[in-house]
Amino acid sequence: MPNITVLDQNTINKIAAGEVVERPASVVKELLENAIDAKATAVTVEIKDGGTTFIRVTDNGWGIPKEEVPLAFLRHSTSKIKTVEDLFTVASLGFRGEALASIASVSQVELITKTSTGLTGTRYQIDGGEERSLEEIGAPEGTTFIARNLFYNTPARKKFLKTPATEGAHVADLVEKLALSHPEVSIRFIQNNQNKLHTSGNHNLKDIVYTVFGREIASNLLEVSVKKKEVSIEGHIGKPVIARGNRNYENYFINGRYIKSSVISRAIEEAYKPFMMQHKYPFTMLHFSIEPELLDVNVHPTKMELRFRDGELIYQTVYQAVSGALAHKELIPEVELIKRVEEKPVFAARKHEPAPEPFEKRRIMAMQQAATEEKQEAGSLFPKRLVPPKPSFVREGNDLLENWLKPESGSSEKEGFQKLSESVAAKPGGERSSEPSSELVIYPAADRGESSSSVKEETPEQLDLFDGKLLEPKARSMHKLIGQLFDTYWLVEFNGHLYIIDQHAAHEKVLYEKTMATLKTREYSSQLVSPPIILTLNRNEEVLLTQHLKYFTDIGFEIEPFGGKEYAVRGVPANLFSIAKKELLIEMIDGLSEEGFSHNPDVIYEKVASMSCKAAVKGGHRLSAAEANQLIDQLLSLENPYACPHGRPTIISMSKYELEKKFKRIV
Template sequence: MPQIEVLDEQTIDKIAAGEVVERPSSVVKELVENAIDAKATAITVEIKEGGTSLIRITDNGCGIEAAQIPIAFYRHSTSKIRKVEDLVRISSLGFRGEALSSIAAVAQVELITKTPEQFTGSRYLIEGGKEVSLAEIGAPNGTTFLVKNLFYNTPVRRKFLKSAQTEAGYVNDLMERIALSHPEISFKFINNGQIRLHTSGNGKLKDIIYHIYGRDIAANLLEIHAEYEGFSVDGFIGKPIIARGNRNFESYFINGRYIKSTLIAKALEDGYRGFMMQHKYPFTVLTISLDGTLVDVNVHPNKMELRFSNGEILYQQLAALLSTRLRESELIPKVTVHEEKKQEKRPQIQPQEAPEPFEQKRLERLRAAVAKDSPYERKYPERNRPETGTSGQETAGQASVLREQITYGTEYPGSFPVEQKLLCEEKTDSSETQKQEKNGEVFFPESVNTDSQEVLAEHALQQTLFDAAEQKAEEQADTGGSDFSDADLKSKQEWKLLSKQARPHHRIIGQLFETYWLVEYQEQFYMIDQHAAHEKVLFERTMKAYREKEFTSQMISPPIILSLTMQEEVLLKKFLPEFEKLGYEIEYFGGKEYAVNAVPGNLYGLNGQSLLLELMDGLGNMSEKDTPDLVVEKIASMSCKAAVKGNQKLSRPEIEHLIDELLTLENPYFCPHGRPVIVSMTKYEIEKKFKRIV
């Protein structure tokens, strides 16, 4: 019979390390969290070979006193808590006191640290859980950890690690999440000598999102801020247009801690239901601040899993918050023109030798003669730019001033040889020319082709206006719109397409492919999918009637007799109350047959028998975990088969009525399956496509 024995300390340490240190990213997580707890404002992480050969973490935090260093590497030694009651109100990221002992048990660790009160720092070496040395050393304030040869004494663990590139990817992903959770801290991540991440620590979360995910993501964000009893939510969520095929872009933090929670993930995805296509997941970066007494962090040594005492309330309010924020925003996808910008090479003016004095005097006399009665010499008083007006008026004002003040002899793309020659000649008297141009005076010899100059000026004007318009468009994309002094103009500009204020200004152009309706509104071109629009109207109408118990039934005579299989009978009995709420009246007819005496009143025109069977087939594919709300949405979604189809001719009054119906919906932008109902294209994009703007 096997004997029971107490394991030695080294074996115990290695077993405990297996729970905390799974891979190099686990080491980085524990040490970076310690640096954050030490009030560091700048943290640098460097790894080599995926973190297996070297992990170096440097911070400018409070440091560790020399006498405390060996104690820090004991199991369950910590400065974060003192007694069991402290576990109820944990405010730090670490508290278990297992990280340093677990890391030291499976690696060669070097620690260099100094507190602000000490004159010198300390250097501590520990390998495989055994102390090697402790000595004084010159060091800056803060702490540096060097973790070398991870799992050197547990080759089995090392064998199960993935490639160096994959392990480095795990560390990179972790550093991005931590940077998002603490925008007030500057993070730098270096992999094999290359800087992969560097944040400024300016506290601006959107800057970090832009730095990590790029312009497209940052330009499609909605800010979130809400406070509830016991918790608050801050951060950004993405518009449905940037939804992804997996949950990798869902980031959420509890009291500054990066976690993974099925409860929060479900709340996020339920909040987006109806705004995205199926099997798509939202982009979110949310910080949830909770009362420490409402959450239990002490579930697993990696502290990635939490338990909530108010989980149901958190789920409901978070899902409702996201759904409300999405409904408040205009989510019409924009069709953009993606074209490579062709860099037009400006003609290079080769420097020439200065002309002889005689030639210089001749040019001066020529300029004086031209200046006397030249139509190109123009002086204009300084014009005050109007303080109010729309962006279009502002651009128009710029155009008029540019047309009047354009310098015809200036170097422009596509200049003609005659202009280049003139420019070379005028360059000899640069000081005089610059002075004249500043005063708005421009001179040309009589031999210059005036038609060519007009073409040149117009080309320059178009180029300048294009640059101005493009800059203006980028500013509006970044700020969400222009600022106007006139309140009426501003409010008109901010009217959504699907709003009662904007409705009288819609101009319906016509129908395309007997499927899409074309609408013009405020220099925007909209295409409305008639099938998706009608489907959405029916879906919302069905759901509203279900919630308010206002369904009407349409009696049919003779009744529809259905012959059901045993599985279909089980489904019918299980969901019969839901069918009745929708307006169906079904009764047992004998044997395997059931009589359908009435169908929902707003679904007339459909084959009631096939519709009911399709509904039951769809419900049969649902899992047991689906909530009653999902059952209703499944029924309502399939009921949308009554919607008008594509390639079906609609009259103008019918589409007018359909648009009016869309105005009454909370979310008119996406059909029940997540496809867009409306897409838009700006006048600027259309003109760019036709090369009116080049």
């Protein structure tokens, strides 16, 4: 049995470093918080190679007296608390006294510091926890902390670091959050000798929101201000129009500390629930001032979590504050009509030339004209509209359905309708309708010699559509298209069953399968956009876009830097042109940050294909019979046509037996 021994101090420090120092961002967090606790009004953070080789944090705070410098690098040495009772009234960002010891144990550290009362400064070097030198040096007031070659003495941990770009993005995100949590401090962030962020420290939170998130978010903010005895909330929340697909934009700070809390998140999302679609999350930038005795911040070494003494009080305060800010506000998004005129496509080399809109205004005008003719011919049994003119997409060849849905049948729709009309006219006993319905066109079946009294009783059974039934090519000629119901559902009679097809769900499925096939075979085309779509991305979004830019380029996007945090989208896949707006692109990038995402191009292709479904014809849009037939042909040719990409059914059916039971023809 192994003997129990006391670990040496070096091993203890490295174990502690595993809890405190996970990556370069952890080092920056501890040093930047120390600078703010030292009452600095200006802090500069500089990193190189994502912080793996070089981190420098410079502040104009109090500084450290020479005799206390070595003590600062001992474990559990701190100036922020004295006794255990102080833990319940902690007002500083850091208090454990583990940060400097942990950082020094896994990197090469140099500290230069000077107090306001000191004549000279102090330079202190410590490598891997071992002191190298302590000397006097000329220095300005404040502290400069340099950490080089992080994890140089623990190569096993260094292997777990990500690429410099990813680590740099984590540092940038952290610096932005601390800048937002302390608008009274001027913070500058330099990455690889380039200025990435610089706040003025003028106490104006909205200015920092503009700097970090851009003009679009800053111009869609609502102010929140609630003051109670134990809790006060100040800050801004976003209008629902700037909602995102994840919680990355839910930011809230408690006593200047950036934290995550399920209580606060739930209160915010419940308040937004009546104003926002499902699976959308709001933008919030809220500062909480809570009495320290109501909090327990000594929960986790990273101090990202805390506990509330009265969670219900916090929940109700947050819910009421957010609900009150949203109530009685004009939340209708502003529509820029001129943008529709300006964003005309500039066509690049491509295989197809789809129209920007799936259904043209000419078709609507033609339908209105047909309705006028219908009134004039109300006395006729078979008005002219039963023999529709050739649809516009067949004449022009530029409708969306023309590009996506290719009819397999070479027969003329006009001839089919004429034969149908003639067969009905030949049947005796036809009744005239004084006001033919424009909502549902019903084509009576030809007399097959069956009498209504001789009804063959059927037993209900589950129809197997794959067993020589609806999907057989020879069965397609026996489908009887009855008409369109509520401008959304198409009714088809076949083999003793009534099939009801949701045109939107069906078109979504067709577009999804078509897009997936196109992406996998690389048979795509690009279409230029003028003027380009401008995206404003944060650091994490920039990294995600850069990492996956090849996949976006492979499917037809043309994206390039536009200066600062801006990116210009100059080209989009041709099949996405009508829906490739800023919201779509942001939603796609947000989706890449979801937990569990793998670097598999098929995952991105599935996301793009899902987005292409937004181009599907909507419910309430009237289609012609020719268009419906083409849609049905393509739907039934799919391997699984029964559910749209979102899981909703595309086809439901009802048997003749069930209908006759409803009409009491069968008891």
